[in-house]
Amino acid sequence: xxxxxxxxxxxxxxxxxxxxxxxxxxxxxxxxxxxxxxxxxxxxxxxxxxxxxxxxxxxxxxxxxxxxxxxxxxxxxxxxxxxxxxxxxxxxxxxxxxxxxxxxxxxxxxxxxxxxxxxxxxxxxxxxxxxxxxxxxxxxxxxxxxxx
Amino acid sequence: xxxxxxxxxxxxxxxxxxxxxxxxxxxxxxxxxxxxxxxxxxxxxxxxxxxxxxxxxxxxxxxxxxxxxxxxxxxxxxxxxxxxxxxxxxxxxxxxxxxxxxxxxxxxxxxxxxxxxxxxxxxxxxxxxxxxxxxxxxx
Numbered sequence: 001x002x003x004x005x006x007x008x009x010x011x012x013x014x015x016x017x018x019x020x021x022x023x024x025x026x027x028x029x030x031x032x033x034x035x036x037x038x039x040x041x042x043x044x045x046x047x048x049x050x051x052x053x054x055x056x057x058x059x060x061x062x063x064x065x066x067x068x069x070x071x072x073x074x075x076x077x078x079x080x081x082x083x084x085x086x087x088x089x090x091x092x093x094x095x096x097x098x099x100x101x102x103x104x105x106x107x108x109x110x111x112x113x114x115x116x117x118x119x120x121x122x123x124x125x126x127x128x129x130x131x132x133x134x135x136x137x138x139x140x141x142x143x144x145x146x147x148x
Numbered sequence: 149x150x151x152x153x154x155x156x157x158x159x160x161x162x163x164x165x166x167x168x169x170x171x172x173x174x175x176x177x178x179x180x181x182x183x184x185x186x187x188x189x190x191x192x193x194x195x196x197x198x199x200x201x202x203x204x205x206x207x208x209x210x211x212x213x214x215x216x217x218x219x220x221x222x223x224x225x226x227x228x229x230x231x232x233x234x235x236x237x238x239x240x241x242x243x244x245x246x247x248x249x250x251x252x253x254x255x256x257x258x259x260x261x262x263x264x265x266x267x268x269x270x271x272x273x274x275x276x277x278x279x280x281x282x283x284x285x286x287x
Binding site for chain 2: 024027028030031032033034035036038039048049050054055056057058061062065082085086087088089090091092093095096
């Protein structure tokens with residue numbers, strides 16, 4: 001099974017709004033060994049000029065994941081999840097995510113390349129706030145292993 | 149912010165170093181927090197059945213923790229403008245002994261008020277992330 005080359009350029013429907021909770025940020029921050037008070041303590045975050053506590057830089061993966069599920073379950077994609085390996089990851093911020101944000105993500109398939117029998121699918125998820133303003137773009141390259 | 153400015157930095161300067169002792173508990177905690185419940189991160193039998201040496205840390209956990217020493221140095225997670233890594237080698241986490249991951253962060257480039265910080269992330273003497281870089285505001 002090969003990845004459908006016609007996926008390139010496809011834009012998926014925006015995900016349902018994701019409300020970023022304080023306790024979710026704290027839970028995620030603890031799980032990635034964060035110690036910055038700005039991730040845990042509202043007063044510390046506000047003293048640094050933020051509206052509320054700030055999510056760690058890799059937190060957008062939680063929202064991006066919703067879009068990757070759309071991609072993997074696309075009927076004509078030809079992506080077998082059991083053969084997918086995470087190749088690389090990038091987060092490009094316009095502003096940090098803070099508690100209370102309501103975020104929506106839209107995935108675009110940026111490119112598909114073949115390399116030694118494998119397919120490299122680059123998926124770009126643009127995450128915006130309730131006002132439509134850009135917050136962060138999460139980009140993943142998924143390596144889909146070919147038949148051995 | 150802790151008084152760091154672009155002028156106070158030099159290329160190649162080590163700005164942060166840290167060690168992280170991962171255990172199976174760390175992986176379960178990350179699975180719950182992130183929603184990534186792929187069983188290769190907590191079940192030895194499933195990991196073996198797909199040809200892996202054993203339970204592996206989530207790549208996104210390694211990416212997530214590797215940036216923390218830099219955040220402690222710059223003082224604010226909101227100063228991270230961009231962060232990227234390539235997953236080059238897995239981190240097996242032994243049930244009894246866990247895994248020790250080491251992070252060294254150096255100044256890669258300086259461009260106005262933005263510093264590129266390059267991370268060297270190693271487990272068992274080998275780097276596990278490639279091109280691990282972040283751009284941070286040092287204004």
